[in-house]
Amino acid sequence: MGTLVTGYVVLTAYLVExxxxxxxxxxxxxxxxxxxxxxxxxxxxxxxxxxxxxxxLRKWWHAIPAALAITALLRLTLLAAEL
Incomplete structure (x- = not known):
C-alpha cells in the first residue's frame, strides 16, 4: 500500500507542468x-x-523503493520543471 502511495506522489510530481x-x-x-x-x-x-x-519478502523488493527514489530525485534535479 505504501508503494502505491509513493508511486502516486512521484507520478504527481511528473504530471505537474x-x-x-x-x-x-x-x-x-x-x-x-x-x-x-x-x-x-x-x-x-x-x-x-x-x-x-x-x-x-525477498531481496529483490529493495528495487521498488530504490527505483521510486531515483525517479523522485531525477524530478528534483535533472528533470525539474522550469519556467
Missing amino acids: PDGPWDQQAVTNSKVAGAIGLVFSALMALLTMAFVRAGW
Missing part, C-alpha cells in the same frame, strides 16, 4: 511532490529492509 512563465506555483508544487516522494521512498526502503530481514 507550468502553464507559462508566470506559473511559479506549478513549479513549487512539482518540487514539493518530488520531495514528499523522496521522503516516502526512504520510509518504504526502511520498511522493506525490515520485512526482508524478517524473511517476509
Whole structure:
C-alpha cells in the first residue's frame, strides 16, 4: 500500500507542468511532490529492509523503493520543471 502511495506522489510530481512563465506555483508544487516522494521512498526502503530481514519478502523488493527514489530525485534535479 505504501508503494502505491509513493508511486502516486512521484507520478504527481511528473504530471505537474507550468502553464507559462508566470506559473511559479506549478513549479513549487512539482518540487514539493518530488520531495514528499523522496521522503516516502526512504520510509518504504526502511520498511522493506525490515520485512526482508524478517524473511517476509525477498531481496529483490529493495528495487521498488530504490527505483521510486531515483525517479523522485531525477524530478528534483535533472528533470525539474522550469519556467
